[in-house]
Amino acid sequence: xxxxxxxxxxxxxxxxxxxxxxxxxxxxxxxxxxxxxxxxxxxxxxxxxxxxxxxxxxxxxxxxxxxxxxxxxxxxxxxxxxxxxxxxxxxxxxxxxxxxxxxxxxxxxxxxxxxxxxxxxxxxxxxxxxxxxxxxxxxxxxxxxxxxxxxxxxxxxxxxxxxxxxxxxxxxxxxxxxxxxxxxxxxxxxxxxxxxxxxxxxxxxxxxxxxxxxxxxxxxxxxxxxxxxxxxxxxxxxxxxxxxxxxxxxxxxxxxxx
Amino acid sequence: xxxxxxxxxxxxxxxxxxxxxxxxxxxxxxxxxxxxxxxxxxxxxxxxxxxxxxxxxxxxxxxxxxxxxxxxxxxxxxxxxxxxxxxxxxxxxxxxxxxxxxxxxxxxxxxxxxxxxxxxxxxxxxxxxxxxxxxxxxxxxxxxxxxxxxxxxxxxxxxxxxxxxxxxxxxxxxxxxxxxxxxxxxxxxxxxxxxxxxxxxxxxxxxxxxxxxxxxxxxxxxxxxxxxxxxxxxxxxxxxxxxxxxxxxxxxxxxxxxxxxxxxxx
Numbered sequence: 113x114x115x116x117x118x119x120x121x122x123x124x125x126x127x128x129x130x131x132x133x134x135x136x137x138x139x140x141x142x143x144x145x146x147x148x149x150x151x152x153x154x155x156x157x158x159x160x161x162x163x164x165x166x167x168x169x170x171x172x173x174x175x176x177x178x179x180x181x182x183x184x185x186x187x188x189x190x191x192x193x194x195x196x197x198x199x200x201x202x203x204x205x206x207x208x209x210x211x212x213x214x215x216x217x218x219x220x221x222x223x224x225x226x227x228x229x230x231x232x233x234x235x236x237x238x239x240x241x242x243x244x245x246x247x248x249x250x251x252x253x254x255x256x257x258x259x260x261x262x263x264x265x266x267x268x269x270x271x272x273x274x275x276x277x278x279x280x281x282x283x284x285x286x287x288x289x290x291x292x293x294x295x296x297x298x299x300x301x302x303x304x305x306x307x308x309x310x311x312x313x314x315x316x317x318x319x320x321x322x323x324x325x326x327x328x329x330x331x332x333x334x335x336x337x338x339x340x341x342x343x344x345x346x347x348x349x350x351x352x353x354x355x356x357x358x359x360x361x362x363x364x365x366x367x368x369x370x
Numbered sequence: 371x372x373x374x375x376x377x378x379x380x381x382x383x384x385x386x387x388x389x390x391x392x393x394x395x396x397x398x399x400x401x402x403x404x405x406x407x408x409x410x411x412x413x414x415x416x417x418x419x420x421x422x423x424x425x426x427x428x429x430x431x432x433x434x435x436x437x438x439x440x441x442x443x444x445x446x447x448x449x450x451x452x453x454x455x456x457x458x459x460x461x462x463x464x465x466x467x468x469x470x471x472x473x474x475x476x477x478x479x480x481x482x483x484x485x486x487x488x489x490x491x492x493x494x495x496x497x498x499x500x501x502x503x504x505x506x507x508x509x510x511x512x513x514x515x516x517x518x519x520x521x522x523x524x525x526x527x528x529x530x531x532x533x534x535x536x537x538x539x540x541x542x543x544x545x546x547x548x549x550x551x552x553x554x555x556x557x558x559x560x561x562x563x564x565x566x567x568x569x570x571x572x573x574x575x576x577x578x579x580x581x582x583x584x585x586x587x588x589x590x591x592x593x594x595x596x597x598x599x600x601x602x603x604x605x606x607x608x609x610x611x612x613x614x615x616x617x618x619x620x621x622x623x624x625x626x627x628x629x630x631x632x633x634x635x636x
Contacts, residue, residue: 195537
């Protein structure tokens, strides 16, 4: 395995408040890593820094050995809300990345059509976002990020707005799509079972300041199906991670109600 | 597969309802015209105060046959169009300037808000004094009435660009100009169209009232000279033509909105 992404000595302060403290992570090529932690642990901030949407106060992020500065087409970001443009068709929404980069030719068009097919939206290319359900819009969100053929996929709680059943379906769908291309993925979620189900490793963060509590390797066989969630190993992983963050979650709940 | 089908079903129901509304509206107009006809024939017998719809349509027919009507419509139409197009152009540019530069906003905003609220139509006599009773004094009145709502709406539309969507485009490395053309402008279009629509009514009022203050021709002129001559059918003929123009243009705008910004229809 080769190292794809290096996060080294990364810290982030907002007005003196330390959101992230000395984060060091090496991500292997083709690895699926989830970030979990209580609210306020800076998991989304970390993802946004890697995406180039925010700057780190200290430290660096290296992709293939090259320091990242600002957003770029080497990273595809899947947002929590679908963020589709309501006046564009599904195909045209999914093509926005290549279009911004200035090469939306027939090759990219065919690629995007294939991706829409891959995410299960064949036949919906000329629909508008308002005609699609929430789950379908998130599929477009994913296809849009993949359309730029990124080195790494950054996903910020993409299923959090979906209902529980749709969410489970989308998890298996994501794994199916991921198995096809084996992109390197960083996936932020607050649902522990989602993290365990999807990931090779789960990065557990603590809060105030946001720092690494533990990196948990998930040694479950792939490909995984939903029944795996009922196995003893799976439940043990979920338990272990929950115990790591339980106190923090309680503290954050009290904070939010104070 | 379910969602789009359901959507289609919903829109069918909507269009059925719309047809019902249109029928009810038509019936209401017909009933109103009949009541008006009866009222003016049997209760207000004096033709100095009210004209029956039949008389009005006869007057319109006569005016059209003599060619006089087309002349008035052409003059008012040119005044309206010139003023409206100039005002929309200037208004959109002013709105863009206010949305893209804080300095421009600070400089322009007090004038925009102040003059929008001012009944600038009261300045019509002054404009006639400056520019004479020809078309340009009316054009200026129209500009003053239409410019400000267009500018204010354009600015508001551009300012309400969704931050989430800006961020999405930024994540793909979009430049500010790309964000403007791919996001801010299309998302402001419904607001800009609303401003332009608002401008139609205000512009028509501007033309007619300015013509009442002093003019050689135009629908306002037709109305004022008919009033001086106590010619009620011709007076109402002018009013009806204006009403039809307003209705047609507003409906035309509805069509433009449905075509240009269909995502706001739900």
